[in-house]
Amino acid sequence: MSDRPASANATQDGVVLLHGISRTARSFSKMQAALEGCGFATLNQDYASRRKALEALAEDIHPSIQRFADGIDGSLHFVGHSMGGLLARVYIARYRPKRLGRVVMLGTPNSGSEIADRLKNIGAYRAFFGPAGQQLGTQRGAAIEALFPPVDYCVGIIAGDRSIYPITSAFLPKPHDGRVSVENTRLDRMVDHVVVHTSHPWLVRNSVAIEQTIAFLREGRFKPSAVITRESG
Structure with missing residues (x-):
């Protein structure tokens, strides 16, 4: 595991960026530059998304996040993005x-994810997405539910409603981004929710999504x- 260089000083707020499963910190490069251009310090954190379960990944990223937090006063x-949001929930619950x-x-x-429901027992899916991939379905046992206690902090959610995946789109209720239905992005106690016209992999690079973030x-x-639907908690 490695993390990309962070920029920080003692007067800035900091932003930890957590990419999705099978992605890398490079996927956040455009948003990272925009955040830094607006005065935020950033930690664009890489992690072994396909090799470990969410709870183990939270342990892996803790040292670098702690160092980053210690370097700012804000x-x-x-x-x-995607599973990165779940990892943030697990991390905040623990640390x-x-x-x-x-x-x-x-x-x-x-x-x-309804896609994870359909694919979780297929060997190729299990091999590629690893332990965390088995935690992404809609049917969650007690152990997985325990990873995600109710949020008591300020959460905003951005969903997409376009797909570049014609096969997986057939398994998802509309609207969706090709990987996750808009409905399943929502969260109890969220503060705000918006939908933008883009697909799942491009949410991190979409100019409207970056502006809204x-x-x-x-x-x-x-x-x-530039918001097509909005729901405030």
């Missing part, structure tokens, strides 16, 4: 930062412009 925010700020999730299957980190609400 709030520590989290932005997670809640003293100055926890806001959390933005992009395309995160908070109620699980920055708005939520700054204000605790999404901007009303």
